[in-house]
Amino acid sequence: MYEQTLRNLQTLVGYRDEDSQILQRAYPVTSTWADEFVRLFYDTLFAYEPTARIFRPGERAEREITLKEWYLRVVRGEIDEDFWRWQWRVGLVHIYRKVTNDFMLGMMSLIQQAFLQKCMEAWPPEEALEVFLAFKRVTDVVSGLIAEGYMRGYQQAMKEFLGFRTELLERLLAMESRSLVQRLEKLTMSTAGD
Numbered sequence: 001m002y003e004q005t006l007r008n009l010q011t012l013v014g015y016r017d018e019d020s021q022i023l024q025r026a027y028p029v030t031s032t033w034a035d036e037f038v039r040l041f042y043d044t045l046f047a048y049e050p051t052a053r054i055f056r057p058g059e060r061a062e063r064e065i066t067l068k069e070w071y072l073r074v075v076r077g078e079i080d081e082d083f084w085r086w087q088w089r090v091g092l093v094h095i096y097r098k099v100t101n102d103f104m105l106g107m108m109s110l111i112q113q114a115f116l117q118k119c120m121e122a123w124p125p126e127e128a129l130e131v132f133l134a135f136k137r138v139t140d141v142v143s144g145l146i147a148e149g150y151m152r153g154y155q156q157a158m159k160e161f162l163g164f165r166t167e168l169l170e171r172l173l174a175m176e177s178r179s180l181v182q183r184l185e186k187l188t189m190s191t192a193g194d
């Protein structure tokens with residue numbers, strides 16, 4: 001399940017092994033940005049009530065260590081099977097900590113923007129673009145794995161909890177999502193004349 005998702009993402013995003021080599025070469029510079037990015041990440045989450053309330057009192061320091069480890073692993077270019085499997089696991093952990101994918105994707109975008117800014121300051125444009133795109137491809141595959149891991153984990157947990165077979169759950173989901181679309185269309189039509 002995770003392997004096929006990884007293959008889909010790597011193919012569609014255009015990730016290649018060369019990306020991890022580009023990141024490895026840039027590591028002496030990009031590793032020095034870790035603390036600044038971690039601060040930006042958690043200052044942003046703690047300044048916004050819907051994300052701040054996810055954290056337990058006193059949890060920030062621990063979370064900062066994990067994010068720093070994650071960032072340094074990416075920029076070290078240590079991108080192997082173990083790393084990808086870890087990203088899938090993040091999606092599962094996020095389910096029980098109620099970290100929905102809008103939060104995750106918003107923060108991934110913020111980190112990518114900050115990384116681009118730093119690259120532009122550190123290197124001439126061509127080199128900056130090369131390093132940024134390598135980082136972007138890796139972290140886009142990461143976002144995809146976390147999001148899909150979250151969705152599949154959610155479905156799996158429901159299926160096991162309710163004792164459904166996969167086909168039955170898929171049929172129910174298809175039926176319910178169709179009716180959700182119809183309800184949304186009715187709502188759009190009723191507000192269109194406002």
Ligand code: HEM
Nearest residue numbers: 045051054055066070089090093097099103104105107108
């Ligand atoms: C760029 C997006 C994100 C990345 C790369 C990321 C990465 C991670 C990683 C590596 C872990 C550790 C998983 C493990 O146990 O192996 C984790 C857990 C966690 N993350 Fe995220 N995360 C992201 C977004 C967020 C956001 C937006 C929030 C909060 C709004 C958040 C809150 C948490 C929490 C509460 C845990 C669980 C810690 C625990 O109970 O062990 N994460 N995340």
